[in-house]
Amino acid sequence: MCTLFEGGENLNKFNLFDNELIPKHEILGEDELKSVLKRYKIEREQFPKIKINDPVIQQIGASVGDVVKITRKSQTAKEALYYRLVIE
């Protein structure tokens, strides 16, 4: 646990997304999820996975079974979308 700072409350919490190397993660809504599944013609299990205990997942509060949308910066494509299924 991080105890680098002194004073104040909630010392152990800091926002992961303040770091520029951590891309945007958001929980996919039911409708958008449906359209993504349809676009790639896949089942949920065919998404890449991410563990529930991943710090990013904990911060955005996703639960097992959710699909998160990750918006990454890309050198060649400017922005690249990625999806991951949250697992145990």
Add this chain to the structure above:
Amino acid sequence: MDTIPSIPKRISAIQFGLISPREVRKMSVTNIIAADTYDDDGYPIDMGLMDLRLGVIDPGLKCKTCGSRAGECPGHFGHIELVAPVVHVGFNKTIRKTLRSICRNCSALLLEPSQKKDFLAQLSKLHEMGHLPDPVINEVFKEARKTKVCPHCGTEQLEIKFEKPTEYVEDGHKLTPTEIRDRFENISDDDVKVLGMDPSSARPEWMILTVLPVPPVTVRPSITLESGQRSEDDLTHKLVDIIRINQRFQENRDAGAPQLIIEDLWELLQYHVTTFFDNEVSGVPPARHRSGRPLKTLTQRLKGKEGRFRGSLSGKRVNFSARTVVSPDPNLSINEVGVPEAIAIQMTIPERVIDRNTELLKMYILRGSDVHPGANYVIRPDGRRIKITENNKEELAEKVEKGWIVERQLMDGDTVLFNRQPSLHKMSIMAHQVKVLPNKTFRLNPAVCPPYNADFDGDEMNMHVLQTEESRAEASILMQVQENILSPRFGGPIIGGIHDHISGMFLLTRNENCITKNEALELLRKAEIRELPEPAGYKDNGDPYWNGKQIFSQILPEGLNVEFPAEVCFKCETCKKEDCEYNAYVVIRNGEMVKGTIDEKAIGAFKGIIVDKIVKKYGTEAGAKFIDDFTRLAVRGIMKTGLSFGTGDEDISETAKKNIKQVLDDAEIGVQELIRTYEAKELEPLPGRTLDETIEMKIMQTLGKARDETGRIVGNQLGLENSAVIMAKSGARGSMLNLTQMAACVGQQSVRGERIRRGYAGRTLPHFDKGDLGADARGFVKSSYKSGLSPTEYFFHAIGGREGLVDTAVRTSQSGYLQRRLVNALQDLEVQYDGTVRETRGVIVQFRYGEDGIDSTKSDYSKPDNIHKIVEAVTGRKVN
């Protein structure tokens, strides 16, 4: 992608165990008692080694177990009831360790109950974490062996010696397998667990065999020799021996033979069973065939390079392939490969007889198999293959009609795969068009050497002849050389000019040389050029002449526009572009070379901008034609003037020599001065460095500068007419550094980036004072390769050279292993038609290939250059 492949079942675990006598009998279809194979009529003997219940190999017979015929029946195990138990050699070490760990009286594990519990806890923990139990098990054996008196029954333990495999001597008494088995049977299940075995799948007494499984006949088929005699497999021979001894043993024991004879027979039985499993056990003489050849038994089938794993599963030999040395031929197209006639005669392509080719195929058959475009076999509609011989060729040519297949010999224009190991990337196997040539080597255009990483110092390559229409179509669309000019690794050409192609084009295009009509025609002879352009001018006698740029322009496609600085560019502060006074800025306008010099930057493999542009703008065919044309033009261009190099080309004038000596002497003085300030403690350390590091860096810097300075002197001295300079500057081969080392000064030798310091105490060699930091005492080589090195310099050079050799050896093995791991991890990934990258279960790995979904070979280095060009071409406005 309309159906997604369903997620297949996964193997969650594999359990290994020992096979119990009960299981052996259960899987056995018959007891084998007869040591014979076939009766006098050639029919398998009942309960013999070829019993029909064990499976069938003779066509026509039916398996008595499954009812299938030969080929379909997988074969079934039988068993032999051993009269007395014998040791399984494969477990001789485990048997020894177990014997030493248990009580000779009560078979209890020789450990205190607390110790036992401790080990069990450790084992279950390791199992939980998924680690191997081996270290703990070894500890168990080690601890148990230390115990001299059984903690359970108080019996004193005796030393067990292990003299030969399968022979255990306890205090001078040889333990019989029966005794060992009795001891093992009494070990409790709990103790077995501590010994690292799972008692439900591996009881220790199962390491002593009482019943021997007999492998199915399908794994040991007999072959019928041409004389009609049957020849049995080595395993069958071994089984015959085992059954014979087993029988004799039984008879002797029943007759109450003396103990000595029984013991001899028991040992003999043990020997035969041992060699049945492994015929290369040290300490056991190998069983031999009548001819004296050692038998190939079970272990020998699996082990080694020729064994089942390395020889049959990981690697296989293939038909329709050929291998020989490669040599260059710049007159071949890059898409071609020269195949020796001797190979073309051996390799065949099956061609189905149809109306339109009947006459042609008949002609091939009539030529027979000895005259080149001939045929070697015909296949009748019923599938029979008939070899074409001098005697039957007329008859076969007569008979051939629709429905037959003729295996004709390899001919010009056939598509084959060509390969050079190590096959590290997809360009290591490419499709070529055959060109049958005399002599004994494969010939290829040197421009395709880079993707294969081939040279002609004895390299051998493989050729595979494609056998079906589909494979030929696929290969020529996807794998043909011209389709691989651009490498997906960096999006540029990996096929292009090397060595003489570059120096040849450089010599041809750099000056405003006078080329007469005859010379021009000779240069362009192979390039399908039918007309020469307007001459560049006329000589005094009225004869027209052309220059090299005009000649080169003839092989450029119409409408090509490129501009770029050449390899020889001096990288001036502000490039004057077209007006470059060194002729180092290439301008091609509308397929016409206007300015500059053609060198590595223009046509070289990896760098060639013109090659890149032509492939991207005009397609792969035009690209291949351009490469073909310039390789032919270049070799003729270089022959016009010739290009040679010898020690004489490293000669420099006396003044230059003096200058070089001056530079080196000055550097030496500089170094001495540095050392003086260092020893007087006047030297300022560099930020973040110790004083020792600082002096080393400063000395290295001074000496490096001096070497570079001598290089400049040599460069100026030799000038652009020197062949080594031409090759270095144009990028054909070698560098100015190589030339400097040959002509002026070899420079500092280093180990791990530092000056050489190891050797004797405080000095590198006894020739120097202790603590001498001077240039020559620490591996600076003042001499040039041409002048020769002094003994100490020579020694330092050898030290530096050795490091280079070790480095390359280590690097290749490391990068080879890294490559292997990467390939294994990524081999099943596939880019789908929807642009996603998926693995075999359909799980997505990338939602868009490479994030941007772009094929690097079509992307112009990820720059919007092309769009700018199009905008400029349409609107006439320059965009950036």
